[in-house]
Amino acid sequence: KAGVTQTPRYLIKTRGQQVTLSCSPISGHRSVSWYQQTPGQGLQFLFEYFSETQRNKGNFPGRFSGRQFSNSRSEMNVSTLELGDSALYLCASSLTGSFADTQYFGPGTRLTVL
Amino acid sequence: QKEVEQDPGPLSVPEGAIVSLNCTYSNSAFQYFMWYRQYSRKGPELLMYTYSSGNKEDGRFTAQVDKSSKYISLFIRDSQPSDSATYLCAMSDFSGGYNKLIFGAGTRLAVHP
Numbered sequence: 001k002a003g004v005t006q007t008p009r010y011l012i013k014t015r016g017q018q019v020t021l022s023c024s025p026i027s028g029h030r031s032v033s034w035y036q037q038t039p040g041q042g043l044q045f046l047f048e049y050f051s052e053t054q055r056n057k058g059n060f061p062g063r064f065s066g067r068q069f070s071n072s073r074s075e076m077n078v079s080t081l082e083l084g085d086s087a088l089y090l091c092a093s094s095l096t097g098s099f100a101d102t103q104y105f106g107p108g109t110r111l112t113v114l
Numbered sequence: 115q116k117e118v119e120q121d122p123g124p125l126s127v128p129e130g131a132i133v134s135l136n137c138t139y140s141n142s143a144f145q146y147f148m149w150y151r152q153y154s155r156k157g158p159e160l161l162m163y164t165y166s167s168g169n170k171e172d173g174r175f176t177a178q179v180d181k182s183s184k185y186i187s188l189f190i191r192d193s194q195p196s197d198s199a200t201y202l203c204a205m206s207d208f209s210g211g212y213n214k215l216i217f218g219a220g221t222r223l224a225v226h227p
């Protein structure tokens with residue numbers, strides 16, 4: 001069974017630009033969550049999608065947004081990039097997103113903002 | 115103060131040692147407790163999962179949860195160089211909503227031959 005895939009793996013952008021990251025969940029998984037990982041703040045929850053609906057959101061500004069498609073693939077977008085947005089962005093998928101579900105993480109997209 | 119506190123290390127031990135990794139937390143509503151392992155340039159992978167207080171053993175790994183002290187531990191017996199990684203504790207509760215895990219900062223572990 002293929003794992004969670006994320007594209008691209010590495011990305012370099014400049015301040016003020018916008019970026020779109022993509023996540024393909026494990027086949028059959030309908031819940032997709034996004035996390036930001038930085039050395040200073042660690043892993044922080046961004047949002048979670050299930051059946052194309054955002055069900056849960058972390059404490060991030062509105063510049064961070066996402067969506068999910070009917071095939072459960074998900075994208076997240078960051079507009080007006082800031083230097084502090086440099087991070088590893090991780091996507092995780094699970095069957096239904098319930099508390100007992102195991103979340104499987106992808107390898108992440110490393111975003112560098114110059 | 116962060117909801118979940120975890121010593122970032124690094125922790126360096128000789129092969130074969132018993133390793134103890136710990137997290138403390140402040141939110142008494144946390145019900146699910148997990149340990150993830152993250153190798154360099156990889157995403158976290160789930161190691162252990164426990165619900166509420168108690169112990170759980172899986173091979174060389176034992177997870178302990180003490181809700182009265184708001185303290186969780188992961189023990190690794192007979193540690194191997196392949197165990198060298200960052201270990202992250204994570205927790206969730208019902209009020210946090212679906213799949214919202216709160217992570218510790220992660221402890222970097224190095225097991226040397």
